Amino acid sequence: xxxxxxxxxxxxxxxxxxxxxxxxxxxxxxxxxxxxxxxxxxxxxxxxxxxxxxxxxxxxxxxxxxxxxxxxxxxxxxxxxxxxxxxxxxxxxxxxxxxxxxxxxxxxxxxxxxxxxxxxxxxxxxxxxxxxxxxxxxxxxxxxxxxxxxxxxxxxxxxxxxxxxxxxxxxxxxxxxxxxxxxxxxx
Amino acid sequence: xxxxxxxxxxxxxxxxxxxxxxxxxxxxxxxxxxxxxxxxxxxxxxxxxxxxxxxxxxxxxxxxxxxxxxxxxxxxxxxxxxxxxxxxxxxxxxxxxxxxxxxxxxxxxxxxxxxxxxxxxxxxxxxxxxxxxxxxxxxxxxxxxxxxxxxxxxxxxxxxxxxxxxxxxxxxxxxxxxxxxxxxxxxxxxx
Numbered sequence: 001x002x003x004x005x006x007x008x009x010x011x012x013x014x015x016x017x018x019x020x021x022x023x024x025x026x027x028x029x030x031x032x033x034x035x036x037x038x039x040x041x042x043x044x045x046x047x048x049x050x051x052x053x054x055x056x057x058x059x060x061x062x063x064x065x066x067x068x069x070x071x072x073x074x075x076x077x078x079x080x081x082x083x084x085x086x087x088x089x090x091x092x093x094x095x096x097x098x099x100x101x102x103x104x105x106x107x108x109x110x111x112x113x114x115x116x117x118x119x120x121x122x123x124x125x126x127x128x129x130x131x132x133x134x135x136x137x138x139x140x141x142x143x144x145x146x147x148x149x150x151x152x153x154x155x156x157x158x159x160x161x162x163x164x165x166x167x168x169x170x171x172x173x174x175x176x177x178x179x180x181x182x183x184x185x186x187x
Numbered sequence: 188x189x190x191x192x193x194x195x196x197x198x199x200x201x202x203x204x205x206x207x208x209x210x211x212x213x214x215x216x217x218x219x220x221x222x223x224x225x226x227x228x229x230x231x232x233x234x235x236x237x238x239x240x241x242x243x244x245x246x247x248x249x250x251x252x253x254x255x256x257x258x259x260x261x262x263x264x265x266x267x268x269x270x271x272x273x274x275x276x277x278x279x280x281x282x283x284x285x286x287x288x289x290x291x292x293x294x295x296x297x298x299x300x301x302x303x304x305x306x307x308x309x310x311x312x313x314x315x316x317x318x319x320x321x322x323x324x325x326x327x328x329x330x331x332x333x334x335x336x337x338x339x340x341x342x343x344x345x346x347x348x349x350x351x352x353x354x355x356x357x358x359x360x361x362x363x364x365x366x367x368x369x370x371x372x373x374x375x376x377x378x
Contacts, residue, residue: 045309045310046310047308047309047310047311047312047315049312049315067307067308067315068307068315070314070315070318071312071314071315071318074314115303118299118300118303118304119303119304119307119308120307122252122253122303122304122305123229123232123252123304124230124231124232125230125231125232125233126232127232127234127256129255129256129259130232130234130252130253130255130256133255133256137322137326140329141322
């Protein structure tokens, strides 16, 4: 990949973001999943998207930077964006379990989780219809933004089995001789 | 009337004027609801609002992220998207966020909730807010694309007034001046 660009996973929670993070790590990229360190959070709160963290890492995945993917595209030219998708009813079921298992007040830093959930989902509590709207909005927004730049956006459904064969050509890498790291698989 | 009226324009697009105009038409209107009960309902994603048992209309951002839920829960409702010239909106929202940072508002938790849910940010960033402004308009127009009678897009700051609002609500056009509020003033919003 080019020297300047970064890799941004811009799929919502529970769409295979952990798997994507592990896969990027396996390909040799320095990847951070759910960047929520104090410095990054302070920068996001201050709407300063030129992240210090990106001086030492190649890739970020999960929702902290999702609302600002267009700013990242402008600030980090030649970056690659990966939108992880998932079949809607399975995504909703997973989000419901996620919200119930991890309510904001039980988080180590509740203010951070609250911030990221509100900025992405506009809600802190599971509501099926609302989250479905948010999901559709997000997919439409991302695909619209990259409509003329297919080489910069990979849409992949890790939960349905997409793996190295989709990711590696997109990043100009050879597929490693190990299974794709599907993580967090629900029984 | 059947249904409710929802002002679903972003802050600084004439929401105070719209509020005053709806009141002039005899409606019970709440501008920027921030009472504890409504906040608790929104915090728990319970969109069947107690507040709407007492009022006809709600304006400004608290319900903006949920306008489609409102449409589903309150059939027959009318939606008013106030818009504004982008450059002038950006200047106005920047001034508002700088004049009223979360550290200086009376109810920071609630204001933070509303700002994050609607704008995805609590600090001004020109390109981000421009994206949000365009996203919101596109989302609303897309949702109502086949229902022109349920959505009014109105540029109050650009001079739109009774001549568009009254017909949309099935009301005779008033001959009194439209209540353009906050003209040239920046800091007197409800927060």
